[in-house]
Amino acid sequence: MDRAQQLSEFLKTRRARLRPDDTGVGGFGGRRRVPGLRREELALLAGVSVDYYTRLEQGRARNVSPDIVDAVSRALRLDADERAHFHNLARPSRPRRRPARPQQVGPEMRQALQALDSVPAYLVGRRLDILAWNDLARALIADFPALPPAERNMARLVFLDESAKDLYPDWEGKARDTVSTLRVDAGRHPDDPQLAALVGELTLASEDFGRLWADHTVRGRTRGRKRFSHPRLGELALDYVAMRAPDDPDLTMMIYSAPPGSDAADGLRLLAGLAAPYPVPA
Missing domain, CATH: 3.30.450.180 (Beta-Lactamase)
Structure with missing residues (x-):
């Protein structure tokens, strides 16, 4: 499965479940065409630039630091399982050298x-x-x-x-x-x-x-x-x-x-x- 696509879809679905009234962000005004926070609002909460968050959500960001993952996790109000999943998806891809061995039960x-x-x-x-x-x-x-x-x-x-x-x-x-x-x-x-x-x-x-x-x-x-x-x-x-x-x-x-x-x-x-x-x- 494509790691970048998984990351993109995960962040979009987590952002969609947040509401401006729940986060205290409502300064961007305008009619909302989709549920949840806008990217601009999420970036503001996470303390990152809109451009960087956009690239992150699109799966185009490289070498995402654990601090950034934690900041976005807090903004998205992720629980412990979701945060660990986010960290896994944000890790740099490593080429697999050999197929994984079948699991053995001792x-x-x-x-x-x-x-x-x-x-x-x-x-x-x-x-x-x-x-x-x-x-x-x-x-x-x-x-x-x-x-x-x-x-x-x-x-x-x-x-x-x-x-x-x-x-x-x-x-x-x-x-x-x-x-x-x-x-x-x-x-x-x-x-x-x-x-x-x-x-x-x-x-x-x-x-x-x-x-x-x-x-x-x-x-x-x-x-x-x-x-x-x-x-x-x-x-x-x-x-x-x-x-x-x-x-x-x-x-x-x-x-x-x-x-x-x-x-x-x-x-x-x-x-x-x-x-x-x-x-x-x-």
Whole structure:
């Protein structure tokens, strides 16, 4: 994906959500043809020239300093995830010397995953590829072993598998989270051809994906609650944590659990009884 285009579209969408009344900038007058702040107003708030901000928003600025990124971030009122994404996009491009190696899951991580025998857990890598899972995750989310390896991807499951809308009662929320995570990946790895191909495939195949991708929402959630609708157990409201591997920032373990004594905890115990052991691929 083109880093300059990503940067341009990101800044435009962030600027469009601001209002002059919210920022105290209103001295440029005139009828507004588009929502949000004008470039002149944003440049004033950031303390940079209009010409420089214009070049930055058009993806034509070179060697953007971290101080400039921080100043524009403050003017745009970016949160921590958005600011990190902006820094990633503003970094100078470096030519890739060799293709990225496929991600590997070491035996220690697989062992830890299988030791979690009372809660659903899985490992997700770059591009939201599902790399490994335990029996409860297979019983709750999808029969991962039955899927071709190329289809073991959370974004494909959410947007291309119709059963996802039955699995997630708040499918729109799950879809937004999925796209925003892919946006984080796109900022970290803008030159990843497999990510570009995935985004292209989903854009063509899913109108919902195209709509959400155009929002440029960036969010790296590490905890929260997700509702599932299991065909045999009914609805389960589970808490999740996302734990990033210390030696691989692109590898995350997702773990779902429930408060002791809750209906969801009872549901997980029943789910464990339904989850027949299945060998995880080496």
